[in-house]
Amino acid sequence: MYSSATTPTPTATRTALRPPTAATGRPGPKQVPPASRPVAPRGVEGRTTDTRVVPTGRTALGPTGRTALGLRAPETAPPVGGRVPLARQADGQVLRARRPGQPGGPERIDPSALQTPSVRAALASVARICPAFTPRQVLREGSRHILVAGTIGRAPVVAKCLAPQAVRSEYFEQLVADFHHEVAVYRAFVRHRPPVRLPRLVAADHDRCVLVMERVPGRPAARERHPVNSPTPGEVRALLNTVRTLNLWRPPTDVFQPRLDYQLEIARYHSVGQLTDRDAGDLRGLLHGLGHTPMQLCHGDALLSNMLLAPSGPVLVDWEQAGWYLPGYDLAVLWSVLSGDTAARRQISQLAQSGGTMARDAFLVNLVLVLMREIRLYDVPGAGEEQRIMIRRLYDDAALARRAVRAAVGTR
Numbered sequence: 001m002y003s004s005a006t007t008p009t010p011t012a013t014r015t016a017l018r019p020p021t022a023a024t025g026r027p028g029p030k031q032v033p034p035a036s037r038p039v040a041p042r043g044v045e046g047r048t049t050d051t052r053v054v055p056t057g058r059t060a061l062g063p064t065g066r067t068a069l070g071l072r073a074p075e076t077a078p079p080v081g082g083r084v085p086l087a088r089q090a091d092g093q094v095l096r097a098r099r100p101g102q103p104g105g106p107e108r109i110d111p112s113a114l115q116t117p118s119v120r121a122a123l124a125s126v127a128r129i130c131p132a133f134t135p136r137q138v139l140r141e142g143s144r145h146i147l148v149a150g151t152i153g154r155a156p157v158v159a160k161c162l163a164p165q166a167v168r169s170e171y172f173e174q175l176v177a178d179f180h181h182e183v184a185v186y187r188a189f190v191r192h193r194p195p196v197r198l199p200r201l202v203a204a205d206h207d208r209c210v211l212v213m214e215r216v217p218g219r220p221a222a223r224e225r226h227p228v229n230s231p232t233p234g235e236v237r238a239l240l241n242t243v244r245t246l247n248l249w250r251p252p253t254d255v256f257q258p259r260l261d262y263q264l265e266i267a268r269y270h271s272v273g274q275l276t277d278r279d280a281g282d283l284r285g286l287l288h289g290l291g292h293t294p295m296q297l298c299h300g301d302a303l304l305s306n307m308l309l310a311p312s313g314p315v316l317v318d319w320e321q322a323g324w325y326l327p328g329y330d331l332a333v334l335w336s337v338l339s340g341d342t343a344a345r346r347q348i349s350q351l352a353q354s355g356g357t358m359a360r361d362a363f364l365v366n367l368v369l370v371l372m373r374e375i376r377l378y379d380v381p382g383a384g385e386e387q388r389i390m391i392r393r394l395y396d397d398a399a400l401a402r403r404a405v406r407a408a409v410g411t412r
Contacts, residue, residue: 113138114148122146122161125210129203133159133212144175149215157202162209178320179209185256185319186211192251196242197315216317218310225303226390230341239307240347242314243330247296259300259323262287262365269372282405283368286361289412293358295324302330303337328352328363332370339393364405371398 113119114135126133132152139158140147143165149158166175186201199213221231221239231239263284270280299306300321308315331348338344352363375394378387 113141116141118164119146119148121164122148122159122210125161125205125208126159126212128208129205129210130157130159130212133157135159143169152202152212155202156215158199158213158215160211160213176209179211180206181322182318182320183209183211185322186213188251188255192255194246194251195249196246197310197313198319199315199317216308216310216315218308218315220305221307221309221314222304225305226337226339227304228340230338230344231304231309233343235309236341236344236347238309239304239314240331240334240351242307242316243299243302243334244351246316247298247327247330249297251297256297256323258295258325259321260325260329260369262326262369265369269369274372274375275368279368279402279405282402282409283365285409285412286365286405290326290358290362290365293326293362296327296329298322298325298329300325300329302333304334326362326366327355327359329366329370332363332366335367336370336374336394336397339397361408364401364408368398368401368405371401 114123119138119141123133123135126135126148130152133150134152135148135150137149138146139149142163144163145166146161146163147158148161149156151157162175162179166172169175183204183206186204189198190201197216199216202212202214204211221235222229230236266275266280266283266287269275270277275283299316299319300323301318302316306316306318308317331352335345335348338348353360371394375391375398378394379391383391
C-alpha cells in the first residue's frame with residue numbers, strides 16, 4: 001500500500017473532495033489526556049463491546065506474501081487466541097445474552113432487573129418525556145449508561161439514560177458532554193437524513209440525559225471490541241459499504257463539528273512515550289501536507305459492536321463521537337480491531353487507497369493514533385495471558401503502521 005525505496009510511486013491520484021471544514025478542530029472527548037487526568041473508559045452502550053494491506057494498481061506495495069500495510073509480519077507474531085477481555089472494565093454485562101447457535105425469538109423478561117434502584121431512577125426520567133413507555137427488559141445496566149428495551153404502544157423502542165453512578169464518577173463532565181453530543185447528532189439526523197440506516201429518534205431530554213430510540217431488529221456484527229471470529233466476507237463487504245456511504249455523504253458544514261485535534265493527539269502520545277521523536281515528526285510532516293484536505297463525516301467509533309446486522313442491512317448505533325475527521329478514520333478503527341481477518345484488512349486498505357495519495361496519508365495518520373489509543377486501553381498492569389497476546393498484536397500492528405508512515409514520508 002505504501003511505496004518503498006525500490007517501488008515506483010504512483011503517477012496519478014484522484015482529486016480530493018472539497019473540504020467542508022479545516023483539517024483540525026477542537027479536541028474530541030476520546031483524546032488521551034496526560035497522566036494527571038485519567039481517561040474515561042469506553043464501554044459498550046446497548047451492546048457488548050466486545051485490519052494488512054495488499055498491493056493494488058494505485059500504489060505498489062511490494063512482493064506477494066507481504067501483509068498489513070505492505071510490510072512483512074513479524075516471524076514471532078502470536079497466533080490468534082481465544083476471547084480477549086478489555087483491559088478496563090466494560091460498562092456492565094449483558095443480561096440474558098443469547099448463546100451461539102441459539103434460535104432467535106422473544107428475549108425472556110426479567111422483572112427483577114427492572115426493580116433495581118438505578119433502573120427505577122432511569123425509568124422515572126424516561127416517563128417524563130414518554131409517559132406511554134412500557135419497560136420490558138434491561139439490556140444494559142452499567143456505571144455509565146442504562147439501556148432498557150420497551151414499547152410505546154406496539155412500537156419497540158430502547159431508552160438510553162445516564163446511569164446514576166455516573167454522577168459520582170470522575171468522568172462525569174465528559175460523559176455528559178458525550179451524551180449531549182449524541183442527542184444533538186440524532187436531532188441533526190432528523191433534519192438531514194443520512195444515506196445509512198440508524199435508529200429513528202423518538203424523544204430526547206437534553207437536560208436529564210435521556211434518549212429514546214427505535215429498537216432495530218438485528219444482532220451486533222461482533223460482541224467484542226477485538227473479535228476473535230470476524231463476520232462473514234459478505235457481511236464485511238456490507239459493513240464497509242455502509243461506512244463508505246456515510247463517509248462520502250456531504251451534509252451542511254455547520255451541522256457537525258471536528259471531533260479530534262490531531263496536533264494535540266500527537267503531542268500527548270509523544271509526551272507519554274508512545275511515539276518517538278521520529279514518529280511524532282513523521283506524523284506532523286504528513287499532517288502538514290494534509291492542511292487543505294477535505295474532512296469526512298465519520299461515525300467516530302466504528303467498532304463492529306456498534307453495527308447491527310439487520311434484515312434490511314447494516315445499522316449504525318452509538319453516535320457519541322460522530323463528526324468531521326481526516327479521511328479514513330472509521331476505516332482505521334475497523335482495521336485496528338480486525339487483526340484476525342487478513343481479507344477484511346485488505347479490503348479496508350484498498351478503500352483507504354482509492355482516494356489517492358492524500359487519502360492514503362490521512363488513513364495512516366488516523367491508523368497510528370487509533371493504535372496508540374488501543375495500546376493505552378489494553379497495556380495496563382495485571383493483564384492476563386490472553387490480554388498480553390492482544391497487546392503484542394497491537395504493538396506489532398503499530399510497528400507496521402510506523403514503517404508505513406516513514407515510507408509515505410519518504411515518497412512525498
